[in-house]
Amino acid sequence: MRSAEEELAIRNDVFRWLDAAFIGGGGYEISRAELLNYSFRGERIPLLDTGRGIRNPATFRSTLSIMSGWKKNRYRDFEDENGWIEYSYRDEEAGDNLKLIRAFELRSPMVYFRAVREGYYFPYYPIVIAENDVVERKVRFPLDQGLGFLGDPLQYSSDQRRYAESVVRTRLHQPLFRARVLRAYENACTVCDLKHPELLDAAHIIGDTESHGVPHVTNGLAMCKMHHAAYDRFLLGITADYEVRIDRRLLDEVDGPMLRHGLQDMHGRTIRAPSNRKAWPARDLLAERFAQFSGR
Ligand SMILES: [Zn+2]
Incomplete structure (x- = not known):
């Protein structure tokens, strides 16, 4: 296991790397191949787990990234109209669930990769898990961390709802719209x-x-x-x-x-x-x- 300091240094380096690779590349999408090739001080650390929707490096205490699948091949994530993601625990992977729950407890900054098309992603970072529902066996987090303070969308006042909708429209849908249009x-x-x-x-x-x-x-x-x-x-x-x-x-x-x-x-x-x-x-x-x- 790495030290907590080293783990955080890697997470911060991942965000800087995404800034350069993703925003520097025009900010419209990033390929799976690129994400698998990330390295820290010469050590390759894939940012995705291609076999499942969650990336838990063996040497990390908590989850590094979650990704959405493409169309019907969604993993265990669900996005509601308020821009919150729900991610269900994995059925028979106690290790994955442990690291996911630890990410919630430690408030570990993670990346959420949303599929734009097969093999291409739009990254949201840093993401911090806002809720852990042990009964429903899932975690929840807002794609836009600015929405986290608003809490449960079901309890929004009308002003909060309007604000949330405008944030969702401009900050969440806009990048995906841009990605699709520029690609087309x-x-x-x-x-x-x-x-x-x-x-x-x-x-x-x-x-x-x-x-x-x-x-x-x-x-x-x-x-x-x-x-x-x-x-x-x-x-x-x-x-x-x-x-x-x-x-x-x-x-x-x-x-x-x-x-x-x-x-x-x-x-x-x-x-x-x-x-x-x-x-x-x-x-x-x-x-x-x-x-x-x-x-x-
Ligand atoms: Zn022109």
Whole structure:
């Protein structure tokens, strides 16, 4: 068994490593292969256990990570609409359960890997287990640790509920939405083709403050920061036939290369659509948004 100090040093190093590998890589997903290859001072310590949904290194006192499966192959985790994860004890693995309960008692900072697609994950860290239910044999924790202080979602007041919903929407759904949209568009701006994930956003066609502004890929467009800002300010529109339109007044202006090449030259272009037809932007949503653009 490692010393408690060394174990904590490894956990902190894992978070730094995820910052570099995941956020530094554009923050949209991280592969299983990368997660299995993590090493600390030359010693390889896989961050996932590929055979099950929980990673308990033999030399650790408590759990290092929990992961969700993909679609039907979920492990023992369940996510509710408030962004809390429930993870059930394993049936015949007393060792795993012991380390899971110890993670709760020691408040060990862990990672929760949520599957984005087969073999790819979105990491949430540091996660601390908030509740241990020995009767139901499961633990619970919020994906966003800022929600932990609110306690049981069933007891929320209406103000707390509204706050929790906005946190869930912006902090939990947004990263997954971004991951799906950028992947569908193969990390390229749908307007200008710029291929730098660090300069790309997942734009909503219908904003997420609207009831039908759902975080689904067909309500999204991968856009560079410039075109996203122009789209949000109605300086750039996209028709239901996937054509780019630039605001009339902007077309008449004379200015430098950003205006000329970055905006005016985009007028009339057909957007770059995802190769998967099912991920194409929904025509009715594009039409609704375009009506707002042309009505100005
Ligand atoms: Zn662009």
